[in-house]
Amino acid sequence: MSTTTVFAHKVIVFAWVEDGRIHVQGSFGSNRPIKNCVIQVKRPGGILIHQAITDIKGLCSFDLPDHLESDLIVELNAGPGHLGQWTIPKDELIYEVSPEILEKKMIEKQALEKSPSPTRIATGIALIFGLAFVVARVKKTKCLKTS
Amino acid sequence: MHISEGILSGPVMAAGAVVSLIGITAGLKKNNYDQMVHVAILASVFFVASLIHVNIGPVSVHLILNGLVGLLLGIAAFPAILTALVLQSLFFQYGGLTALGVNTVVMAVPAVLVHYFFLPLLGRTSRLTFVAGFLAGFVSIGLSSLLLGVALWLTNEDFFKISVAIILAHVPLMIIEGIITGFCVSFLLEVYPEIIPHKKK
Structure with a gap:
């Protein structure tokens, strides 16, 4: 689970592999989910392999693609000029991360979503x-x- | 309204940087010693306003208040907005540093324009002051949306569809910012008229 998150007016994209499926969550931070927005999954080089829409909680999940020969780039388009990106390394697609690492990453995600401190x-x-x-x-x- | 890294093409970013540099130089030259405190106050307002969010459908918009900044500062809005944008990018991760020039142009050019359009209306009557403030807030967001559409179009996207989508998404914000700017200038004219450029004691 690499952290190549790109912010655009703070668009936060978080993607992980669990139970043979890819789960994606998008938010604007401060518990504001990115609803009904397009998620595109691409291979390096820009080849589109999957497209989905987030639900009202900013979540979407889908099956792992058949061929896992490269990293996957998850892009969330949250309106004009607002793009978030997350890269899932090839290793994580083949070998699922342990619950401990997943929990650690979730804490990292929660920290990213926090509002700026006073x-x-x-x-x-x-x-x-x-x-x-x-x-x-x-x-x-x-x-x-x-x- | 903040464009992120990786969205714009190189020539668009370079053009934005050149235009904003011209604006900043002009703004700094025209600024006098007494006006600096107003620049700092309004830059701070712009910096903090971005933290107030309004969710509209799938899009989350936040207050910008470039109309208020421009109406009261004129060309000095360029350095004020640039400073606030740099800090927003570093502290809040809003917008990309490479898109800073374009983001400054998108927000500062409308701000300067509303200064010349609506400043002469301030202080004539209280109603006209509110209307001028409302229009400054409303028009500046509309023009910023249009400039954002142009910047994206120049990076090979469908200009018409994108511009319409951006402007429609920002209509509620245009109204909200209009009301806020209207009330702010009406209040400032009552309690601190020195901040209005042609109302100095």
């Missing part, structure tokens, strides 16, 4: 004011020099 928001605002302060100082210095 600390991050505060840091962002502080950085904005810090940058504004620097620009203001530069402008003031330039004004004093010219006058």
Whole structure:
């Protein structure tokens, strides 16, 4: 279960193999599932091998493809400009991951879905004011020099 | 509204970077010392507004408030929006860093346009101030949706279908942002008129 998740306005895609089926879950983070959106499963090189739609919980599952000779790329299109991607390595398609690893990955997924912490928001605002302060100082210095 | 990594073609990203660079340079040049605090406040508003989400069908939209930022800052909206977008990308994983130029253009160009269209209407009457604020919020989201469609079309997608889909998905947001911007400018004009460019004491 590699973590090549790509975010687009935070589109989170998570895919895993369990009981001979591929399970995919899409969310915008903060427990907001991506409903009724197209999931495409491709081989490296862009060859489409399966297409499905997420349900109201943002989930969909389907049987493993017949030929497991390469990694699979799971793409979720959540509207124009919003694309999420997950790669399932070939090894995980052939040998299912242990429940312990699956549980660990689920914890990792939950961490990704969390809303930004107040600390991050505060840091962002502080950085904005810090940058504004620097620009203001530069402008003031330039004004004093010219006058 | 934030375009991610891997969506746009190289020439589109390069064009976006050039246009945004021109806008940022002009914005920084025109900014004066006194205006910097307003730039910082409105950049912070833009940065935080993206955390407020509205689910519409399968699509999740979030507040942008580029109309409010543009209406009050004019060309200085370019550096304010760029700074907020960089931080949104780094802290919230919204949009890709390589698409930063295009994302800045998509959100800042409409913001600057509404400044020139609707700023002269502010402060004439309270009703006209609200209407100008509403239109600034409404139109800026509409134009941003259109620019987003153009950016995707230039990356070889069906422009008409995509633009219509994007604009339709953003109609509720256009109304919400219109109302918020209308109330914000009406309130600011009452309590802090110095933030309105032509209402300085």
